[in-house]
Amino acid sequence: MAEIKLAAPVGLPLDRVDGRLKVTGRAPYAYEYAAQGAALCGIIVPASIGKGRVAAIDVQEARNAPGVRLVLTKDNAPPQHPFGPVDLPDRFARAMPALNNDEVPYFGFPVAFVVAETFEQASAAAAMVRVRYAPAKGNYGLHAAAATAIDPGELGPNEPAENAIGDSAAPLPARR
Amino acid sequence: MARSSDTPFQVTRRTVLETGATTAAVSFIGHSQLALAAGLAGDETPPEPVSVEFQVNGRALALTIDPRTTLLDTLREHLGLTGTKKGCDQGQCGACTVIVNGQRINSCLTLAAMHERNEIVTIEGLAKGDDLHPMQAAFVHHDGLQCGYCTPGQICSAVAMLAEHEAGWPSYATADVGTQPALTHAEIAERMSGNICRCSAYANIVAAIRDVAEGGRT
Amino acid sequence: MKPFRYEKASGVAAACASAAEPAAKFIAGGTNLVDLMKLQIETPAHLVDINALPLRGIEETSENGLRIGALVSNSALAADIRVRRQYPLLSQALLSGASGHLRNKATTGGNLLQRTRCPYFYDTTKPCNKRVRGSGCAALHGLNRMNAVLGVSDNCIAAHPSDMAVAMTALGAQIETVTRDGDTRTIPIDALYRAPGDTPDIETVLVPGELIRSVVLPPPPSGRQVYRKVRDRASYAFGLVSVAMIVAHDNDRVRTARVAFGGLSYKPWRSHEAEAALAGATLTRASYDAAGKAALKNARGYGHNNFKIPLARRTLRATLADATESI
Numbered sequence: 001m002a003e004i005k006l007a008a009p010v011g012l013p014l015d016r017v018d019g020r021l022k023v024t025g026r027a028p029y030a031y032e033y034a035a036q037g038a039a040l041c042g043i044i045v046p047a048s049i050g051k052g053r054v055a056a057i058d059v060q061e062a063r064n065a066p067g068v069r070l071v072l073t074k075d076n077a078p079p080q081h082p083f084g085p086v087d088l089p090d091r092f093a094r095a096m097p098a099l100n101n102d103e104v105p106y107f108g109f110p111v112a113f114v115v116a117e118t119f120e121q122a123s124a125a126a127a128m129v130r131v132r133y134a135p136a137k138g139n140y141g142l143h144a145a146a147a148t149a150i151d152p153g154e155l156g157p158n159e160p161a162e163n164a165i166g167d168s169a170a171p172l173p174a175r176r
Numbered sequence: 177m178a179r180s181s182d183t184p185f186q187v188t189r190r191t192v193l194e195t196g197a198t199t200a201a202v203s204f205i206g207h208s209q210l211a212l213a214a215g216l217a218g219d220e221t222p223p224e225p226v227s228v229e230f231q232v233n234g235r236a237l238a239l240t241i242d243p244r245t246t247l248l249d250t251l252r253e254h255l256g257l258t259g260t261k262k263g264c265d266q267g268q269c270g271a272c273t274v275i276v277n278g279q280r281i282n283s284c285l286t287l288a289a290m291h292e293r294n295e296i297v298t299i300e301g302l303a304k305g306d307d308l309h310p311m312q313a314a315f316v317h318h319d320g321l322q323c324g325y326c327t328p329g330q331i332c333s334a335v336a337m338l339a340e341h342e343a344g345w346p347s348y349a350t351a352d353v354g355t356q357p358a359l360t361h362a363e364i365a366e367r368m369s370g371n372i373c374r375c376s377a378y379a380n381i382v383a384a385i386r387d388v389a390e391g392g393r394t
Numbered sequence: 395m396k397p398f399r400y401e402k403a404s405g406v407a408a409a410c411a412s413a414a415e416p417a418a419k420f421i422a423g424g425t426n427l428v429d430l431m432k433l434q435i436e437t438p439a440h441l442v443d444i445n446a447l448p449l450r451g452i453e454e455t456s457e458n459g460l461r462i463g464a465l466v467s468n469s470a471l472a473a474d475i476r477v478r479r480q481y482p483l484l485s486q487a488l489l490s491g492a493s494g495h496l497r498n499k500a501t502t503g504g505n506l507l508q509r510t511r512c513p514y515f516y517d518t519t520k521p522c523n524k525r526v527r528g529s530g531c532a533a534l535h536g537l538n539r540m541n542a543v544l545g546v547s548d549n550c551i552a553a554h555p556s557d558m559a560v561a562m563t564a565l566g567a568q569i570e571t572v573t574r575d576g577d578t579r580t581i582p583i584d585a586l587y588r589a590p591g592d593t594p595d596i597e598t599v600l601v602p603g604e605l606i607r608s609v610v611l612p613p614p615p616s617g618r619q620v621y622r623k624v625r626d627r628a629s630y631a632f633g634l635v636s637v638a639m640i641v642a643h644d645n646d647r648v649r650t651a652r653v654a655f656g657g658l659s660y661k662p663w664r665s666h667e668a669e670a671a672l673a674g675a676t677l678t679r680a681s682y683d684a685a686g687k688a689a690l691k692n693a694r695g696y697g698h699n700n701f702k703i704p705l706a707r708r709t710l711r712a713t714l715a716d717a718t719e720s721i
Contacts (some may be wrong), residue, residue: 019316022324023308025259025299032258034248048519119253121242124396127434223397243400243441246428252618264427267496279498285425287501289400290443337494345473348489353478369629370493377566 033065042118043126045112047104050139054102054111054131060129062114067121071129072113074099089157104133226289232257241352243289248272248289251298258298259328263372270371273329273336274298280336282370299328300366302335310391311335314384322375330371334385337367357388395431402443406605410574412442414603422465423499425492426508433518435525447655449503449607452476458613460571464606465504468558469494471502483619483638487561490623493630500614503606506559506569506586507598510552510660511632512541524594535716540632540699543706544690545659550594551696553657555632559583560656563620563664564638568610574603580610597660616651617642622713623656624705633657635706637713641672648672648681648702648718653689657665657707665689671714682711 004127021027031039047054059071077099084094112129117120139145152161211302229238232255241250248265251257251274260283263271267285274283275297302309311331314320321327341363349366357363364382373381401630413420418440421427430436442615449463452474460481462471471477472488492500500508514520514532533541535549542553567583572642588600600606624637636656642649651672655663675681686707693703715721 015316016319016321018324019319019321020308022321022327023299023312024303025257025328027324028258029261029325081369108393118242118245119249120395122431124244127396194702224399227402243398244395244431265432267611270493270495273495280423280495281499282495285428285496287400287421287424287428289402290421290424290445292402333495333679340469340473340494343473345469346478346485346489347494348486350489353472353482353485353489354475370495 021159023051036156040115040117042115043119043120043122044110045114045126045129045131046108047111047133048107048131048132049104049135050107050140052133052135054104054105054134055134059112059113061130062125065116065121065125065128067117068114068125069117070113070115071125072099072115073111075078077113091152143146179223228289228292229293230288230294230296232296232297239288241288243287245288246284247274247276247286247288247291247296248283251283251296257298257300260329260332263326263329268372269326269329270331270333271326273333273371275332275336278336278339280333297332299332302331309335310388311384314387315381318380318384319388320377320381320384322377326373326375328369330368330373330381333368333371334381334388337364338385338389341367359386361386362390396434396437396439398431398438399440400443401440402446404446406572406607407446407574407576409442409447410572410603410605411445412603413605414574414601415440416602418442419604420605422504423467424499424504425496425500426504430509433516434520435516443605444605447547454620456680460611462502462609464501464608464613466502468492468497468500468502468505471558472497480614481561481565481619481638483564483621483640484558484611486619486621487557487636487638487704490559490621490636492635502558505556506562506583506606506609508556509597511555512552513537515552519549524552524590524597527593527595534696537698538696540634540657541696541699543693543695543699543702544655544663545561545589545592545661547592547594549592550660552589552590552594552660554587554659554661556662557621557623557633557636557656559640560636560662562609562611563662564640564652564654565614566610566612566652569606570608571600571604571609572607573601573605578607583609584634584661584664587679590660594660604658615642615650617650617652620713620717622709622716623655624709635702635709637706637709638662639710639713639717640693641717643677643718646677646678651685651714653685655689655710658693658702658706665692672714677718679711679721682714683707685714686710 016026057073059073062068063071080097080100081095083097111131114122114126116125127163154160221241223244225240226243227240248260248262251260261271261275262284263269265284267282272282272284273280276294302312312336315331341359344356347355347363347366349362350357361382364385401412403412412418417438419438420445421441422445428437447465449465451463452466455461460476468488472485478485481555508720512533514536515522515524520532523529523531531550534548537585538551540553541551565584569581569583569586571581572578581599588596588599617640620639623633625633633656638654640652651669653665655665668685671685671688688704689710690703695703
């Protein structure tokens with residue numbers, strides 16, 4: 001293999017500029033920028049079925065629980081851009097709405113969002129949300145579903161999709 | 177020890193950081209306690225707040241909090257000490273590692289109320305002013321981090337782990353548990369197995385720990 | 395977490411009285427209970443913190459055994475020089491479990507009483523007879539890879555996750571308890587756990603408010619002690635199968651053996667069948683295979699854990715080979 005010559009500073013043993021902050025616990029991540037106590041806490045209530053619909057959702061007890069400021073469901077969430085079809089030109093930038101409608105596309109999909117003053121209150125209230133589902137039949141086996149998988153045609157402009165299934169059990173080709 | 181009167185006062189993170197006295201007792205009426213009384217409906221019974229006193233990084237504290245509050249959330253949400261991280265909140269990642277009475281624990285799996293009179297050291301308490309703790313310096317020198325989210329937990333865990341080894345504790349990697357083993361790579365890896373790193377800085381983490389262990393700079 | 399009243403117990407009697415009330419629970423290390431409370435699998439209305447009770451000692455008994463206080467941490471127990479020298483099996487088993495952090499907090503009593511990690515016990519969206527009696531067992535036809543193969547029923551196939559308890563079972567540990575009325579009793583570890591039967595929600599013979607005070611180990615039996623744990627990862631993972639072994643042998647034969655399995659049942663599985671097969675047996679592969687066959691004779695797989703049966707036999711053989719330095 002040809003030797004690769006690195007140009008400085010690549011390859012030099014430099015200390016990370018953020019190293020000191022990170023090893024002292026003073027690097028602020030995400031909401032750690034917020035003033036202490038100023039942030040409310042939101043907990044997502046995840047769907048407990050793999051596919052189907054939310055038939056009914058009861059948030060009365062959660063709404064009245066100590067410290068709760070807001071419970072969002074499909075019934076009161078602000079309208080959002082729908083999740084578009086896969087053949088959009090910009091399919092990787094599609095909107096990913098939640099609480100938009102009663103659809104449950106996968107296990108754990110958000111069906112409610114509970115916001116309270118503390119983490120403990122939000123967690124406790126989230127457990128009070130009662131959901132009734134209308135489950136639908138789903139495909140949970142990758143290999144079984146492979147035969148009817150959607151071929152997107154292309155991944156992007158001038159980027160055709162390649163479909164091939166290899167033989168992972170076969171030995172790897174010999175090195176030259 | 178100074179104690180607040182019947183009138184509680186809200187202490188902000190800035191107050192905690194700027195208070196110089198190491199033995200000042202600060203009374204918190206936790207954010208949660210104000211919230212506990214508000215927003216009740218019908219016959220809801222509020223959780224009774226509990227009072228607990230412990231030391232964090234040398235500072236004596238007296239808190240009144242929702243008993244459900246874990247030590248981790250107490251540090252992060254009520255004491256402004258966000259250096260300790262919440263990675264999994266179920267004792268499986270070690271990002272929440274703090275040192276209590278000299279021993280490393282997962283702060284997410286313990287309630288603050290259970291730590292009366294304990295001495296707690298967090299990542300913020302390891303450096304002495306501007307001087308990094310040798311383990312912190314070693315992590316920087318050996319680049320034992322990338323995103324840095326597991327790093328406070330790794331460092332606290334490593335510091336306490338060296339103390340365990342110093343005390344002669346064997347590990348599962350020790351062939352004969354009756355002996356006191358040398359701190360080989362296998363020993364370090366086994367003893368640090370409770371701290372996971374998604375960025376996979378493991379090789380450099382072990383190098384950093386080895387550096388401190390062999391330099392005797394604990 | 396549901397709200398609860400937190401009480402720091404100042405004495406054993408008061409602690410037991412409080413914990414005997416309905417919906418009250420002891421908390422010691424909390425490494426299992428706090429986790430379960432966050433998920434609302436455990437929902438005590440009253441938490442009795444027993445950490446201040448004087449149960450942290452390890453003392454020699456008059457019979458040259460060891461009495462271990464219920465609040466001794468797993469780390470302290472594993473690191474105690476008497477345990478390391480006389481009961482290395484126990485030290486090894488403890489060290490094979492969890493992580494350093496968890497071992498520092500987990501206690502002897504808590505480790506015995508920890509609850510299963512069956513994924514369906516943990517998934518509150520799935521039916522579980524252990525969580526809610528009569529609701530069904532989702533593990534039976536589910537992904538039951540980590541579940542039991544011996545001694546369980548179609549109502550519950552959960553496995554006990556402890557390593558410490560397996561070693562203690564092989565060592566013949568006795569559990570000393572006290573009730574709210576001050577009555578004390580001693581329960582052999584093998585009699586502590588109840589088979590799931592129709593009531594998998596009741597896991598031990600302890601009555602409400604009964605507190606484990608200590609565990610007594612008889613003097614160590616003669617022979618080499620080995621704990622062998624097989625798991626998906628090299629560390630920090632529950633066992634698929636484990637073997638606690640004490641074997642005394644001479645040049646060509648086993649004299650006596652003690653065998654207990656982890657990961658196979660609702661409790662550590664002491665195998666008198668294997669022990670009987672090994673008594674006087676030659677130090678050969680054939681002997682070890684026979685012992686394994688006897689031990690797992692009544693084992694039953696539930697679909698995804700069938701592999702545990704041959705794995706347990708092979709692990710027993712490997713442990714015997716290791717312990718006797720044979721084959």
